[in-house]
Amino acid sequence: MAKEVFKAVVEPREGLTMACKVREFEMLLDEPVELGGNNKAMNPVEALLSSLGACKAIVMRCFAPAHNINLVDFKIELEGDLDPDGFLGKNPEAKIGFSEVRTHITIDAENTQEEIEAFIEFVEKTCPVQDTLVNAANYKIIIN
Numbered sequence: 001m002a003k004e005v006f007k008a009v010v011e012p013r014e015g016l017t018m019a020c021k022v023r024e025f026e027m028l029l030d031e032p033v034e035l036g037g038n039n040k041a042m043n044p045v046e047a048l049l050s051s052l053g054a055c056k057a058i059v060m061r062c063f064a065p066a067h068n069i070n071l072v073d074f075k076i077e078l079e080g081d082l083d084p085d086g087f088l089g090k091n092p093e094a095k096i097g098f099s100e101v102r103t104h105i106t107i108d109a110e111n112t113q114e115e116i117e118a119f120i121e122f123v124e125k126t127c128p129v130q131d132t133l134v135n136a137a138n139y140k141i142i143i144n
Contacts, residue, residue: 016031076106
């Protein structure tokens with residue numbers, strides 16, 4: 001199968017509010033007031049956590065039947081540790097991005113603990129967003 005190219009366009013709105021467009025969809029990203037934003041939407045790192053959680057949830061839903069996992073319900077909660085002094089330039093020793101990301105999965109399934117743990121291990125290995133974060137993609141910048 002050929003590689004697919006996914007695209008996103010980001011255009012500024014008022015202050016730090018950004019309009020993010022993908023296909024026919026648009027969402028806003030912003031920063032909270034205490035970080036200089038308008039607090040009109042989640043910020044980019046919150047969106048990253050949400051994307052990671054949604055990706056894992058999609059993998060769970062898509063692959064549960066193939067792994068004989070009888071999902072009743074589940075919830076994925078994510079936390080990330082970030083020191084704003086890093087990207088604000090206040091502390092050159094501080095990491096700019098997340099220093100740690102934690103995923104808490106609450107799962108109700110009609111399976112054994114061992115089956116659920118094996119399935120979650122599969123989800124962690126199969127999630128494209130997780131893979132991109134753990135095994136960084138090649139990165140290029142093109143200035144037009």
